[in-house]
Amino acid sequence: MSRFKFLTSLFLILCSQATWAADTTPSTPPPPSELKQARALIEKKDWAGAADVLGSFTRSNPSNADGFNLLGYSLRHLKRYDDALAAYKKALTLDPKHRGAHEYIGEAYIELGQLDKAKQHLDALDKICTFSCEEYRDLKKAYEMASKAKNN
Numbered sequence: 001m002s003r004f005k006f007l008t009s010l011f012l013i014l015c016s017q018a019t020w021a022a023d024t025t026p027s028t029p030p031p032p033s034e035l036k037q038a039r040a041l042i043e044k045k046d047w048a049g050a051a052d053v054l055g056s057f058t059r060s061n062p063s064n065a066d067g068f069n070l071l072g073y074s075l076r077h078l079k080r081y082d083d084a085l086a087a088y089k090k091a092l093t094l095d096p097k098h099r100g101a102h103e104y105i106g107e108a109y110i111e112l113g114q115l116d117k118a119k120q121h122l123d124a125l126d127k128i129c130t131f132s133c134e135e136y137r138d139l140k141k142a143y144e145m146a147s148k149a150k151n152n
Helices: 003-022 033-043 047-060 065-077 081-094 099-111 115-128 134-151
Strands: none
Touching: 033 047, 033 065, 047 065, 065 081, 065 099, 081 099, 099 115, 099 134, 115 134
């Protein structure tokens, strides 16, 4: 099969799957109101308020990786790195392919000067994101800037 025919066939298959997917309803339920509230607090950079909401949320929803990821994000902005790392690690235990948790824990490690650990999460994102993704690009940019700064 010629390369052109192969690529055309692949394109048609992908388009037909996208059309089929557009006719389905999402299987993921909307986020709980506490996560919406926490995201609003994060948007306002109210890290302590978000951490309080998310701490309560994760205690009552101990299997919600998004909650732990956002908790880690809020705690990192409060410079509570040990607690932030613990929250990110919990998110990744619940969902090893959680792109946001990989990005944010990588950024935390960069802030702590632990570029080798940040690189591990960058590599994980490279595998998770088949054709790149925003989380990979953001962490890669932060990693490269930190590496450059360290070498100068």
